[in-house]
Amino acid sequence: xxxxxxxxxxxxxxxxxxxxxxxxxxxxxxxxxxxxxxxxxxxxxxxxxxxxxxxxxxxxxxxxxxxxxxxxxxxxxxxxxxxxxxxxxxxxxxxxxxxxxxxxxxxxxxxxxxxxxxxxxxxxxxxxxxxxxxxxxxxxxxxxxxxxxxxxxxxxxxxxxxxxxxxxxxxxxxxxxxxxxxxxxxxxxxxxxxxxxxxxxxxxxxxxxxxxxxxxxxxxxxxxxxxxxxxxxxxxxxxxxxxxxxxxxxxxxxxxxxxxxxxxxxxxxxxxxxxxxxxxxxxxxxx
Numbered sequence: 001x002x003x004x005x006x007x008x009x010x011x012x013x014x015x016x017x018x019x020x021x022x023x024x025x026x027x028x029x030x031x032x033x034x035x036x037x038x039x040x041x042x043x044x045x046x047x048x049x050x051x052x053x054x055x056x057x058x059x060x061x062x063x064x065x066x067x068x069x070x071x072x073x074x075x076x077x078x079x080x081x082x083x084x085x086x087x088x089x090x091x092x093x094x095x096x097x098x099x100x101x102x103x104x105x106x107x108x109x110x111x112x113x114x115x116x117x118x119x120x121x122x123x124x125x126x127x128x129x130x131x132x133x134x135x136x137x138x139x140x141x142x143x144x145x146x147x148x149x150x151x152x153x154x155x156x157x158x159x160x161x162x163x164x165x166x167x168x169x170x171x172x173x174x175x176x177x178x179x180x181x182x183x184x185x186x187x188x189x190x191x192x193x194x195x196x197x198x199x200x201x202x203x204x205x206x207x208x209x210x211x212x213x214x215x216x217x218x219x220x221x222x223x224x225x226x227x228x229x230x231x232x233x234x235x236x237x238x239x240x241x242x243x244x245x246x247x248x249x250x251x252x253x254x255x256x257x258x259x260x261x262x263x264x265x266x267x268x269x270x271x272x273x274x275x276x277x278x279x280x281x282x283x284x285x286x287x
Contacts, residue, residue: 001045001080009054015069018086020046022074024106025146027220028173031073034212045080052089059097065124067277068094071104081109088113095120100277104129108148108156118163125277128160131170134179135187142224157195166198168270173207177228180205180244182253189257199264199273202254205247208240
């Protein structure tokens with residue numbers, strides 16, 4: 001882990017990454033891709049130690065409140081956050097300046113800030129997004145070894161439900177011949193139904209592989225799934241989009257489920273919901 005003084009924190013779409021790199025160890029992580037030009041080892045977490053100061057400056061300069069997102073590239077609740085509390089300090093600023101928050105994570109550390117997130121939601125809007133890939137917790141510990149398993153993430157969703165905080169689940173990725181089964185999908189969807197999620201983001205049944213993350217993924221397959229990397233090389237070559245042979249059948253199951261439970265599942269509609277901060281009007285009392 002190393003610390004830097006960043007020059008800015010918010011992207012043009014009001015997203016922020018307080019950390020760069022990750023220690024969760026997910027075998028498929030796209031953020032390892034060489035195209036992101038990371039100048040340090042992926043597990044050597046870069047900490048933007050002035051993130052709260054930069055965020056406060058950015059929020060004070062905005063003419064209109066909006067949703068502030070975090071977690072798109074690096075999880076805001078990786079283990080280092082337990083001590084550093086930079087994500088929490090940023091959420092406190094979002095609450096103070098009455099902006100909205102959309103937080104994407106795989107970690108149950110977010111429960112530390114559950115009451116704060118609920119407070120943001122009461123003032124404006126907060127959405128907790130949780131990535132879920134693998135219903136079988138033992139398999140999950142292989143695919144995503146250094147973060148809490150899916151069963152625990154489902155408990156996070158239930159706690160957010162109790163607090164009245166809306167949730168969105170990312171069902172991604174599905175790794176061909178590992179977790180691209182109907183049993184796995186239905187198990188994950190069962191968690192979504194129980195938690196009453198607002199939306200589900202699913203880009204299809206498959207994953208993406210680019211230079212950098214492809215090599216890491218194949219080495220993980222060699223360690224845990226004998227012979228599978230060779231099957232991938234033969235079947236998919238160096239393709240960017242790796243589509244499961246079960247894609248069509250499982251997407252039909254997915255769409256039927258979401259329609260049954262009234263869950264937003266169109267990709268554009270999901271992102272529209274995450275980015276929308278409705279205006280709140282105060283009722284005027286006439287004397």
